[in-house]
Each structure stands twice: as structure tokens, then as C-alpha cells.
């Protein structure tokens with residue numbers, strides 16, 4: 388099993404022109420993703436997760452600018468033209484969105500959506516595409532796949548549509564699957580099933596996954612590592628379990644306290660983080676979370692905290708915070 392880097396993102400910026408000014412949606416983000424690894428990207432609505440994922444793929448809106456570097460298998464995607472990118476999309480990097488309506492064509496039967504992708508990218512015959520489609524639907528847990536292949540998307544339930552969308556994304560055996568809030572539109576039980584399914588397929592296929600969510604509770608159990616985004620920047624990156632159990636950034640800690648567990652989504656009182664995201668067109672000069680942070684000092688308001696390694700050497704846990712949260716463990720203080 389190889390543990391090479393599949394994706395290396397370095398100092399990525401994605402700025403978008405808008406009537407309110409230039410939106411600094413992604414403002415200096417660096418992380419990497421190993422082969423076969425799942426990385427969760429977590430943060431509040433508006434923190435820049437979707438724009439970051441699209442910037443990685445080269446899907447940028449009009450009047451936007453992208454700088455930095457995005458190396459996929461060592462090749463810088465930022466330098467590629469549309470045609471070269473099109474060869475990578477859907478084949479080596481596939482994306483699953485929140486709303487299947489945006490990816491599945493409502494007037495085309497499931498079979499054609501699956502087989503056209505395969506025939507275009509893999510060059511397989513019609514009958515080969517048919518049998519592969521059946522196997523894929525089985526793999527994503529769609530019962531009675533022969534019948535489902537003949538269905539139109541609207542004839543399927545939300546959970547089934549989402550499974551079909553995952554099957555379409557997997558049809559070309561991508562090395563990287565980017566799943567942007569893939570289960571938000573589904574009810575809690577189905578959400579869990581679809582996420583479990585994604586995790587199983589990721590491990591079985593040794594595929595890399597970037598799983599975007601606003602919910603750290605959900606993501607922590609489904610990924611090896613997690614990156615917490617706040618206002619266009621990375622607040623904290625590390626092994627999911629460690630970030631979840633011992634969050635070091637004040638924002639991560641507040642986010643965990645504010646998000647009820649998936650089982651309690653409907654019932655638990657929400658302990659919200661007071662305040663709101665800073666202006667994306669005119670962000671403050673210091674730490675972007677400072678105005679909402681319980682531990683902010685004068686330094687936090689004037690200087691940007693650098694991303695610094697925390698915890699034991701080799702634990703791959705880093706945080707951009709001048710006053711990280713400390714955790715007492717077995718009588719010991721976890722130092723910086």
C-alpha cells in the first residue's frame with residue numbers, strides 16, 4: 388500500500404469579484420492528501436469550503452482569480468487549460484454535490500447517465516457498460532438494480548438518488564472523490580448510511596476522499612484527517628480523532644461545543660458561537676476568529692497566527708492560534 392501524496396495544495400487563494408467587492412473566499416490555504424486517505428473539511432456556512440474544493444478542481448466562477456499551487460500526482464492543475472482539465476474531471480477527480488438535482492440529468496434514465504460516463508472515459512462497449520452499471524449500483528447499495536437502471540432520477544427516493552450520484556462519480560474509478568455536503572439534504576438515518584457507504588468504498592478501493600461538511604461530529608468518524616476552515620483560512624489540521632478529542636484551536640473547540648451530535652440534531656439545544664463570520668471582502672488584519680474568541684488577546688487582533696505544529700512530534704496536528712486550547716490528560720498538560 389502506497390502512502391504517497393495524491394494532492395498537495397500550497398498557499399491557495401481564490402478571490403471572486405462581486406458587486407460588494409472582491410470576496411476573499413479562500414485566502415492562503417495549504418494542506419495535502421495522501422493516496423487512499425479521507426480528509427474532512429469542516430467549517431461554518433460561508434467559511435470557503437465549497438470555493439476551496441472547486442478551486443482545487445479548477446471550477447471557478449467568472450471574474451475570479453486563483454493563485455498558489457495545486458499539485459495532483461505531482462502535476463500542477465492551476466497551469467492546465469480547459470481541455471486538459473476536462474480529461475482529469477470525472478476520470479481522475481470526481482465530485483459529488485449536496486443536491487443530486489444539480490448533477491443528475493432529470494430527463495435521462497439512470498443507465499444512460501452511468502454508461503455514457505463510462506463509455507466516454509473508459510472506452511468500454513455498451514454491454515460492458517451495462518454490466519459495470521449493475522455492479523456499481525449493487526456496490527452503492529441500490530436494491531433491484533436492473534429496475535433502477537431504467538428509472539428516471541425523480542422516480543427514486545432522495546437516498547437512492549444520492550447513491551446513484553455516487554455511482555456516477557465512481558463510474559470512472561477516480562483516484563480522488565470530492566464530496567461536498569453529500570448528505571445534507573437527507574434525513575439523519577439515511578445520512579449515516581450514505582456516509583458509511585462512502586467510507587466503505589473509499590477503504591475498499593483505496594481511493595482518496597475529500598469530505599466537506601459543516602459538522603465535525605459527522606466527519607471525525609469517517610476520515611483519517613480533518614481540516615477546519617474559518618473565513619477562508621485553515622484554523623486547524625490533524626488526525627481526526629485528535630482534533631475531535633483534543634481540539635487546539637479556539638474555533639474548533641467552539642464549533643464542537645456548538646454542534647450537537649447527529650443523533651441529537653433535532654432535540655438538543657444549540658449552543659451557538661456568538662457573532663458572525665467577518666466580512667469576506669474586508670477581513671480583519673489579525674486572526675479572523677478574534678472578534679468571536681473567548682481567549683483573544685491584543686496580538687490576535689493585530690497579527691495573523693502562523694500555522695504551527697502542536698502536540699507530539701509526528702502527530703501531524705497543526706493549528707493557527709496564538710492561544711491554543713490546552714487539555715489536561717492523566718495529570719499532564721498537553722504542551723504547545
Ligand SMILES: Nc1ncnc2c1ncn2[C@@H]1O[C@H](COP(=O)(O)OP(=O)(O)OP(=O)(O)O)[C@@H](O)[C@H]1O
Nearest residue numbers: 403405410412431432433434435436437438448667
Ligand atoms: N459565485 C460567487 N460569487 C461571489 N461570492 C461567492 C461566490 N461563491 C461563493 N461566494 C462567497 O465565498 C465565500 C465562501 O463561500 P463557500 O460557498 O465556499 O462557503 P462554504 O463554507 O462552502 O459554505 P456552505 O457550507 O454554505 O456551502 C462566501 O462569502 C460566499 O458568499
